Amino acid sequence: MGVLRSTVLIDAPVRTVAAALREVTTWGQAVAAAGGRLQVNAEGALLVLGDELKCAFPLLPAQRLRVDHVDEHGLSLVTDNGGGVTVRVADTGGGVLVTESLSWNNPLGKLGDLLMFRRLVLRLLAAHRTQVELRSLELAAAKIVVAAAVVREGKLLVQQRSYPMSLAGKWELPGGRVEPGETEVEALVRECHEEMGVVVRPLGRLGPDIPLPGVGLLRTHTAWLDAADVQPRAVEHRAVRWVAAAHLAGLDWVAADRVLVPALVALTEQVSADQ
Numbered sequence: 001m002g003v004l005r006s007t008v009l010i011d012a013p014v015r016t017v018a019a020a021l022r023e024v025t026t027w028g029q030a031v032a033a034a035g036g037r038l039q040v041n042a043e044g045a046l047l048v049l050g051d052e053l054k055c056a057f058p059l060l061p062a063q064r065l066r067v068d069h070v071d072e073h074g075l076s077l078v079t080d081n082g083g084g085v086t087v088r089v090a091d092t093g094g095g096v097l098v099t100e101s102l103s104w105n106n107p108l109g110k111l112g113d114l115l116m117f118r119r120l121v122l123r124l125l126a127a128h129r130t131q132v133e134l135r136s137l138e139l140a141a142a143k144i145v146v147a148a149a150v151v152r153e154g155k156l157l158v159q160q161r162s163y164p165m166s167l168a169g170k171w172e173l174p175g176g177r178v179e180p181g182e183t184e185v186e187a188l189v190r191e192c193h194e195e196m197g198v199v200v201r202p203l204g205r206l207g208p209d210i211p212l213p214g215v216g217l218l219r220t221h222t223a224w225l226d227a228a229d230v231q232p233r234a235v236e237h238r239a240v241r242w243v244a245a246a247h248l249a250g251l252d253w254v255a256a257d258r259v260l261v262p263a264l265v266a267l268t269e270q271v272s273a274d275q
């Protein structure tokens with residue numbers, strides 16, 4: 001088995017780099033820059049566990065890759081013959097270190113590695129490194145949309161959108177755009193008050209950053225309702241609902257929020273166990 005590794009230090013938040021890694025287009029552009037073609041069998045713009053990709057390079061048999069692991073620390077893709085790509089992101093305090101390892105099984109042996117595979121893999125690693133860095137810096141400068149994950153009595157608070165047409169009827173977390181001069185926490189408190197008439201207390205970050213094409217970057221914070229007995233109401237939305245962990249995966253979410261579901265399920269189960 002051949003293995004090559006590449007590293008790069010990126011000046012962006014660690015979850016933002018992880019978000020760039022998940023983007024299907026980042027992988028597609030890297031493969032194209034190395035002379036290949038990537039076909040993706042994924043529902044959204046971001047890779048989730050189990051998604052499949054088919055990677056083809058001239059003169060080589062196409063490889064099927066499956067997303068085997070993905071979280072805010074990186075992801076791994078595995079091929080049918082035991083090879084694959086693992087990318088890890090780690091905050092060093094002086095930038096985010098991205099380490100990518102690409103391993104392959106070459107039926108042509110050492111000579112094939114020397115003549116062809118090593119060069120191709122190095123090209124691919126360099127192209128991916130460049131794409132991830134470019135996209136991370138772009139996302140780090142993007143406008144932020146904040147969302148609140150509020151759990152009470154074993155259920156998560158969700159809202160049903162009423163606009164625009166393309167999102168009407170879909171479910172999302174309460175929140176909205178961070179206005180100029182506002183912190184994320186201030187925006188979250190303001191949006192929850194405007195949208196549901198409640199006061200929330202944000203507690204900290206949850207789950208991955210999620211790129212919203214043409215809008216910005218979605219960032220989620222866990223939050224508590226300030227008063228235990230107050231009932232959120234739908235001011236701008238069609239409905240608000242409290243949903244148990246077991247029903248979260250089945251909800252008709254806006255596309256981006258599907259990526260958050262594992263973190264939302266884990267949070268809801270954990271808070272229910274603690275209460």
Ligand SMILES: Nc1nc2c([nH]c(=O)n2[C@H]2C[C@H](O)[C@@H](COP(=O)(O)OP(=O)(O)OP(=O)(O)O)O2)c(=O)[nH]1
Pocket residue numbers: 145146147172173174175176177178212215218254255256257
């Ligand atoms: N609030 C919120 N917005 C989300 C989520 N997921 C997601 O893709 N979005 C998108 C939908 C919108 O394109 C954008 C934020 O829109 P918004 O309508 O909530 O924000 P806003 O109140 O600041 O904007 P507006 O109504 O004044 O236009 O982010 C989510 O979970 N919560």
